[in-house]
Amino acid sequence: DARVTQTPRHKVTEMGQEVTMRCQPILGHNTVFWYRQTMMQGLELLAYFRNRAPLDDSGMPKDRFSAEMPDATLATLKIQPSEPRDSAVYFCASGFLRQGSNQPQHFGDGTRLSIL
């Protein structure tokens, strides 16, 4: 089965460092989502793209987070500078979606980020 691939799976770094997380969506999917999961807040939607264009990034802290899709096979989520409160598991999901569609989202296995 096709899968969403996320790299790295684990990242430990010191506060203030730049962190880049990568996602390869399933080939042919037109929508890519970024989520963050913590014990306190659960799963939260950060941002999502349709056909590589950002549709909604209202869940993302604007001052230090940025999300891009350089091409259809790569989505990136960057944090600069990182802070300890950014420690979480970050999930990427993709789907072939259009407005009103109920097609499922397919999730990767996440990047576990620890900021010391």
Place this chain on the structure above:
Amino acid sequence: DAKTTQPNSMESNEEEPVHLPCNHSTISGTDYIHWYRQLPSQGPEYVIHGLTSNVNNRMASLAIAEDRKSSTLILHRATLRDAAVYYCILREGGSEKLVFGKGTKLTVNP
């Protein structure tokens, strides 16, 4: 965002059926009911969805109340691999977004 209410946790025995309830009393007419599950150390996985009629697929069945204010995910024969957190989500009509609640943690005993 539309809200759902689920029990925090449930237990089941292996090879027995499991009924996972979800209340969504404020559901609107265009909201679809989606279920995802998250196995330990993995991302969420789609299970099933429905609007008004009961639905079956290879993973589970979804029973939707006539007034649509509640639904039940049915695992016909639980296995150890079904131990996960199960999320009931209302997907608002016209929106691609999924808003996850806290879900139900299902424990399956051997």
